[in-house]
Amino acid sequence: MDPEPNAPSTTVDVRHEPEQSRYTIWRNGEAVGLARYSSSARAITFVHTEVDPQFRGAGLASTLVRCALDDVREHSDLPVVSQCPYLSSWLTTHADYQDLLTRGT
Template sequence: MTIDKLTREDAIAEVRHEPDLSRYSLWQDGELVGLADYRQGGQDLTFIHTEVDPAKRTNGLASILIEEALDDVRTRTDLTVVAACPFVADWVDQHAEYQDLLSRGR
């Protein structure tokens, strides 16, 4: 799965799901600039760590990464998201339309 999304700087950001590595990765201009690691257990998909290149953090790339990852989880699975990563937890708190992912399947 890859998703292209325009960033605020009109550069293309691509989100890739890498299930063998248990992560979503974020690419810009052919360069890996971010990742969101997860663990899957039972009906839970737990986001444990999100990281974006410090030089790219002001471009909204972390938000793009999490939004696209959560959209993929929503459409591809019926898993419950556990936001163990503080960034993911804060992002979901600020985006009410994703909060159902925290309780579905329960």
């Protein structure tokens, strides 16, 4: 279905902020969520993912995780470790990302 002609458009952007060890998701210029990680010489460990409660249910957490993992895949050879319940659950339903868990082992 086409959007209503006068409906405002929504812009979503995911940004990597390595100096803060996180990825953030922005909706119409406002930061509305983040995925925190730690990295070592052995792995990239995602520890927490959250989206502002007023924006939950719109698929933003899934977009955030997908973009973060795509970035890890493109810029690192390290395996991903999930200590984040949301990311762990997301990975069980996205088989095309599970190879990230076993890279380098």
